[in-house]
Amino acid sequence: MKIYLEKTYIIFDRELKGYFRTPLASIFLLVFLALSSGMTFFLGRFFDRDQADLTAFFAWHPWLFLILMPAIGMRLWAEERRSGTIELLITLPVTNMQLVIGKFLASWIFTLIALILTMPIWVTVNYLGDPDNNVILISYIGSWLMAGAFLALTSCLSALTKNQVIAFIISSISGFVLIMAGFNLVLSSVRSWTPTWVTETVGSMSFLSHFSRIQMGVFDLRTLIFFISMIILCIWINVQLVQIKKAD
Amino acid sequence: MSSKLIDAKNLKKSFGEFIAVDDIDLSVLRGEVVGFLGPNGAGKSTTMKMLTGFLEPDSGDIMINNVDLKSNPLQAKEFIGYLPEGAPSYSDMNVLEFLSFVGKMRGLNKKILTTRLDEMAIQISLKEVWNKPIETLSKGFKRRVGIAQALIHDPDILILDEPTDGLDPNQKHEMRNLIKTISKNKAIVISTHILEEVEAVCSRAMIIADGKLLANETPANLEKQFANKDIISIKVFNKINAVLAKNLKSSIHYGDVKIEKLDKDTNRILVSDDKRTPELNAVLKQVNKFKLNIIEASFVKSNLEEIFRKITTTNASS
Numbered sequence: 001m002k003i004y005l006e007k008t009y010i011i012f013d014r015e016l017k018g019y020f021r022t023p024l025a026s027i028f029l030l031v032f033l034a035l036s037s038g039m040t041f042f043l044g045r046f047f048d049r050d051q052a053d054l055t056a057f058f059a060w061h062p063w064l065f066l067i068l069m070p071a072i073g074m075r076l077w078a079e080e081r082r083s084g085t086i087e088l089l090i091t092l093p094v095t096n097m098q099l100v101i102g103k104f105l106a107s108w109i110f111t112l113i114a115l116i117l118t119m120p121i122w123v124t125v126n127y128l129g130d131p132d133n134n135v136i137l138i139s140y141i142g143s144w145l146m147a148g149a150f151l152a153l154t155s156c157l158s159a160l161t162k163n164q165v166i167a168f169i170i171s172s173i174s175g176f177v178l179i180m181a182g183f184n185l186v187l188s189s190v191r192s193w194t195p196t197w198v199t200e201t202v203g204s205m206s207f208l209s210h211f212s213r214i215q216m217g218v219f220d221l222r223t224l225i226f227f228i229s230m231i232i233l234c235i236w237i238n239v240q241l242v243q244i245k246k247a248d
Numbered sequence: 249m250s251s252k253l254i255d256a257k258n259l260k261k262s263f264g265e266f267i268a269v270d271d272i273d274l275s276v277l278r279g280e281v282v283g284f285l286g287p288n289g290a291g292k293s294t295t296m297k298m299l300t301g302f303l304e305p306d307s308g309d310i311m312i313n314n315v316d317l318k319s320n321p322l323q324a325k326e327f328i329g330y331l332p333e334g335a336p337s338y339s340d341m342n343v344l345e346f347l348s349f350v351g352k353m354r355g356l357n358k359k360i361l362t363t364r365l366d367e368m369a370i371q372i373s374l375k376e377v378w379n380k381p382i383e384t385l386s387k388g389f390k391r392r393v394g395i396a397q398a399l400i401h402d403p404d405i406l407i408l409d410e411p412t413d414g415l416d417p418n419q420k421h422e423m424r425n426l427i428k429t430i431s432k433n434k435a436i437v438i439s440t441h442i443l444e445e446v447e448a449v450c451s452r453a454m455i456i457a458d459g460k461l462l463a464n465e466t467p468a469n470l471e472k473q474f475a476n477k478d479i480i481s482i483k484v485f486n487k488i489n490a491v492l493a494k495n496l497k498s499s500i501h502y503g504d505v506k507i508e509k510l511d512k513d514t515n516r517i518l519v520s521d522d523k524r525t526p527e528l529n530a531v532l533k534q535v536n537k538f539k540l541n542i543i544e545a546s547f548v549k550s551n552l553e554e555i556f557r558k559i560t561t562t563n564a565s566s
Contacts, residue, residue: 003355010352014338021340084336088397091300091332092353093325247303 007094011102012109015076019110028072032114035064037121053131057121058139058215062179062208065150070171072110073154074164076103077242082162086246100238104155104231111147115140135217142214145227146207150175152234159241175207182206252311253278253327253405253435254299259308261294268294269305270459276435278404281427283450283467284439287560291459292439293333296409299437300330313404326355329403333410335394339383343374343393346382347400354401368396372426387414395423399430406436412445424449443556457560479548480519480526485541488515492538499534502526514543 019025039060040046046056080086089099125131153174158167180186181202191199203209210223254276261269269291276282284292297303299310301321310317312324338346347368351361369375372392377385382393391414398406411427412420427436427449440446446453447467455463463470488496488507496517497505503521510516517535519526532545 007353010349014341014349018338018340083339084332084334085338087297087302087332088330088336088350091302091325091328091330092350093322093355094353095322247297 004098008098008102008105011094011099012106015103015106016109019072019106025110028068029114029117032064032068033117035068036060036118039064040121051129054121054125054136054139055215057118058143058211061143062146062211065147066172066175066179069111069147069150070154070168070175072107073151074158074167074171076107076155077159077238078161078164078167081159081245081248082164086242090242090246096239096242097235100155100235100242104152104235104238107151107155108144108148111151112144115144115147132217135215138217138219139215142211142219142223142227145224146211149207149227149230149234152231152238153178156234156238156241159238159245178205179207182209251277253313254437255311256299257309259295259298259310260306261291261298261303262306267459269298271308272456272459272461274299274437274454274461276405276437278435279432280452281431281436281438281450283446283453284437284456285441285443285446285453285556286439286456287441290457290560292456293409294459295456296330296407296437296439297332300328300407301325302330302332326401327403328405328407329398329401330406331394331398331408331411334413335391337382337390337393337397340381342379342381343385343396344378346393347396350397351400356401364400364402368400372396372399373422388416388419391415391419391423395426404434406430406434408436408438410439410441412440412442420445455556455559462559480528480531481544481546481548482517482519482531482535482542483510483544484515484517484535485513485543486515487513496535496538499537500531501534502531518548 019028036057040054040057043060049056077086080089090096122136125136126133150171154167154171157171157174158164160170161167183206187199187203190202204226210226213220213223252275254274256272256274259269259272259274260267272291272295274282274295284295286292294303298305299312299317301317301324304318310324313327315324315327317324338349341349344365347365348361351364356364369378372395374389374392374396377389382390385393391411395408395411398408408427412423415423424445427438430436431449438445438450450467453463453465453467453470454461488509493507496507500517500519502519503523504519506518508516508518519531528545528547532542535542
């Protein structure tokens with residue numbers, strides 16, 4: 001078990017440092033901070049709301065992640081396949097599961113760093129007023145969980161192709177479908193021709209409805225289970241896809 | 249316990265309709281260097297990918313140091329160092345970082361890793377690029393980095409897919425010397441389409457084409473075996489006219505007799521036979537009957553290159 005975790009950690013470590021070896025990390029962090037605060041202050045009308053909370057900040061996260069998580073995760077497997085290094089990885093004495101988990105965790109921790117860097121906004125809102133810090137903390141955790149689900153999905157889809165751009169596009173589209181799954185527009189089109197349980201299943205897959213519950217400070221088990229099981233499912237599919245597509 | 253470090257039987261692999269490897273057996277002992285020869289697309293790389301556990305064979309068994317690769321892949325993979333085709337590496341890492349990464353993944357502890365890294369820097373001559381990003385290195389250095397990562401854990405088995413591809417003649421020479429030096433207590437499989445490489449470093453040559461194993465011999469044996477079936481060449485200091493040529497052909501009882509004019513006064517008689525090896529004595533006896541001035545008589549010794557062409561093209565046409 002110790003060796004199992006050790007190897008996973010080595011993969012994780014290489015991948016995480018990999019983000020910082022290229023300008024990718026700094027560009028990403030800059031864009032993330034600029035967009036998240038820009039959306040909060042301009043689109044979210046942070047000041048006009050005249051309320052000391054971060055609703056305007058978190059509300060944009062699903063849409064921000066829709067673009068930014070595929071940008072972080074697109075290279076995870078597509079690049080290994082393009083450069084042929086996948087052959088090195090798979091012939092090392094590790095399991096595909098260790099590889100997939102190590103890589104996924106690296107991207108997830110990188111996102112955590114990005115989220116931590118937004119904390120000045122939390123400090124600001126505390127300076128300006130008296131927000132419910134529990135709600136904010138829960139929202140941060142929820143946001144990170146949702147980012148994890150987006151990343152696991154992207155990682156999984158990036159194993160399908162050698163082309164990072166294609167990985168980015170299919171991940172964004174899939175993410176969009178998952179966000180929209182809770183909207184009436186989607187649900188009503190499904191409702192007319194499927195049994196109720198299908199409609200409910202599709203509705204319950206929505207990232208947006210889960211995340212908006214969290215944003216209100218309601219952190220129920222269902223939401224936690226939803227995002228965690230979404231991550232686990234994607235990791236499992238990812239392992240299968242690596243196995244199937246590695247030699248193509 | 250067998251002393252075979254690699255023992256593969258009845259390997260088969262197809263991709264859709266295309267049969268890449270068709271029933272190949274392969275075993276390699278400690279101390280052997282096996283050269284995998286074949287035209288492009290013959291199935292060399294696919295076979296190597298199966299031996300290293302990258303691809304699963306459709307059928308057949310692979311034992312690595314008496315460990316079954318299929319049922320115990322993690323343990324089996326520990327014995328193998330592998331240089332994939334094209335020597336892929338993480339171009340954003342520097343040489344030290346990359347080799348450390350592979351070493352750690354191979355389970356080397358800090359102390360051994362440090363020692364091995366130092367050894368690699370000297371043995372593979374990587375010192376001067378040690379802290380440079382791999383993407384900035386020349387093709388030769390990239391290939392060396394690939395060799396170093398395959399050797400970092402001092403494996404019993406080395407599988408090198410075209411280790412000298414893209415190197416200049418000096419680098420090729422160095423690489424061959426390196427392979428020879430380390431081959432004493434390892435089992436090594438290299439693939440190549442350069443025949444002189446096989447003659448230079450390999451103790452055994454396996455020729456494959458269209459996924460089938462066509463020959464499995466020492467380079468010397470290959471030459472002997474195929475050279476005997478080759479052509480007898482007799483150089484004579486005589487003019488040979490049409491009548492004499494006709495008489496010569498009818499008296500030499502072998503399938504194919506050709507007369508080649510070399511210059512004004514010298515000709516060459518070439519004798520070969522598809523079904524049996526022509527005997528030099530018998531041919532000379534016949535030629536002597538015509539009172540010709542024989543300057544030279546010999547087998548045209550075919551080199552590995554000709555043998556290779558012969559084996560692979562005969563098979564393809566049959």
